[in-house]
Amino acid sequence: MKWTTVPILAAVLGLSVLTGCSAGQAGGEPSVEQPSGAPAPAAGDGTFAVVTHAGTGDAFWDVVKNGAEAAGRRYGVTVTYQGDGDPGRQSQLIDQAVSQKVNGLVVSMANPDALKESIGKAVTAGIPVITINSGGDVSREFGAITHVGQSEDVAGRGAGERLKAQGVAKLLCVIHEAGNVGLDQRCNGATQGLGGTVERLQVDVGNLADATSKIKARLQSDPSLDGVLTLNPAVAVAARDAIADGGSKAVLGTFDLSADVVAAIKDGEIAFAVDQQQYLQGWLPITFLTLHRDNLNTVGGGLPVNTGPGFVTKENAEKVAQLAEKGTR
Numbered sequence: 001m002k003w004t005t006v007p008i009l010a011a012v013l014g015l016s017v018l019t020g021c022s023a024g025q026a027g028g029e030p031s032v033e034q035p036s037g038a039p040a041p042a043a044g045d046g047t048f049a050v051v052t053h054a055g056t057g058d059a060f061w062d063v064v065k066n067g068a069e070a071a072g073r074r075y076g077v078t079v080t081y082q083g084d085g086d087p088g089r090q091s092q093l094i095d096q097a098v099s100q101k102v103n104g105l106v107v108s109m110a111n112p113d114a115l116k117e118s119i120g121k122a123v124t125a126g127i128p129v130i131t132i133n134s135g136g137d138v139s140r141e142f143g144a145i146t147h148v149g150q151s152e153d154v155a156g157r158g159a160g161e162r163l164k165a166q167g168v169a170k171l172l173c174v175i176h177e178a179g180n181v182g183l184d185q186r187c188n189g190a191t192q193g194l195g196g197t198v199e200r201l202q203v204d205v206g207n208l209a210d211a212t213s214k215i216k217a218r219l220q221s222d223p224s225l226d227g228v229l230t231l232n233p234a235v236a237v238a239a240r241d242a243i244a245d246g247g248s249k250a251v252l253g254t255f256d257l258s259a260d261v262v263a264a265i266k267d268g269e270i271a272f273a274v275d276q277q278q279y280l281q282g283w284l285p286i287t288f289l290t291l292h293r294d295n296l297n298t299v300g301g302g303l304p305v306n307t308g309p310g311f312v313t314k315e316n317a318e319k320v321a322q323l324a325e326k327g328t329r
Contacts, residue, residue, distance in 0.1 A: 047078040048289050049097035053110040054083030059258045066327045067282025075290045087114030094118040104128050104289035109135025110180040128292050130285040134182040136304045146300045148284050150276040150308035152182045156189020159253055159274050166251050168227030169196045176205035176232045183231050190229055208238045216242035227251045233258035240269050259324045265317040276308030279328045
């Protein structure tokens with residue numbers, strides 16, 4: 001099912017009904033003033049659990065965590081963050097959060113079917129659930145009140161169109177997590193946008209040296225591959241090295257940002273990065289859960305709140321680099 005975009009501005013305007021912002025709070029985050037007659041939130045007033053499919057050391061999810069924890073400080077709530085790339089273990093983490101009777105739950109759904117039962121337990125227990133990043137097409141079906149992320153097929157089409165504009169005719173789409181439906185959607189979208197041949201290569205994000213070797217070997221075995229699309233910033237760096245080491249002239253594009261990716265864009269080694277602004281995927285769900293707790297607000301009206309896609313290119317990479325150093329991009 002395809003959903004239309006709900007602008008992020010709607011979320012900000014919704015929050016302004018409850019809070020007035022003023023600058024000057026320590027750490028650069030504006031303070032929050034409650035409307036007349038409403039009590040100010042106490043520190044630790046409520047606990048929201050964030051459970052993602054992040055693997056250990058994944059810089060992308062570090063930024064999501066930063067956003068969630070910053071929102072927790074802003075609104076005076078406790079935010080716990082846990083991630084596991086194994087769907088079974090991620091499901092167990094959700095069950096633990098439900099047993100702890102958290103006040104809200106944020107879940108990424110790279111493998112929705114494996115999480116359906118656990119998310120259902122949370123909904124049955126009366127815990128509001130917001131899904132992020134992956135699984136937006138089944139979020140409402142599973143009982144979540146909102147989904148925050150980007151349309152993966154739309155983002156993939158945009159990436160394919162950019163690669164086509166740079167002369168790419170035969171593309172290698174590198175998948176780094178088996179069973180992640182969102183990654184398949186990205187490659188599907190890239191196929192539509194490119195209008196040419198797209199091959200897929202499975203690598204392990206937990207073994208980047210091996211990923212470099214596999215990408216290099218594939219490019220050397222088929223010199224007609226003139227483009228590479230990676231779906232993860234760490235794998236993008238591995239692909240950059242594979243292209244350079246193998247003497248390939250393939251154009252490289254990627255999904256998602258890291259400081260290394262932004263630097264490579266500035267240096268012309270990566271053509272662009274699809275930016276889903278993952279900081280918002282941490283910040284906005286905590287904001288929305290706070291609004292729901294305090295004022296029974298829901299955001300989106302059953303439609304997702306889209307955080308992307310945007311594109312980082314050589315033209316805007318310098319400004320983004322400054323933000324990436326702060327852990328917000």
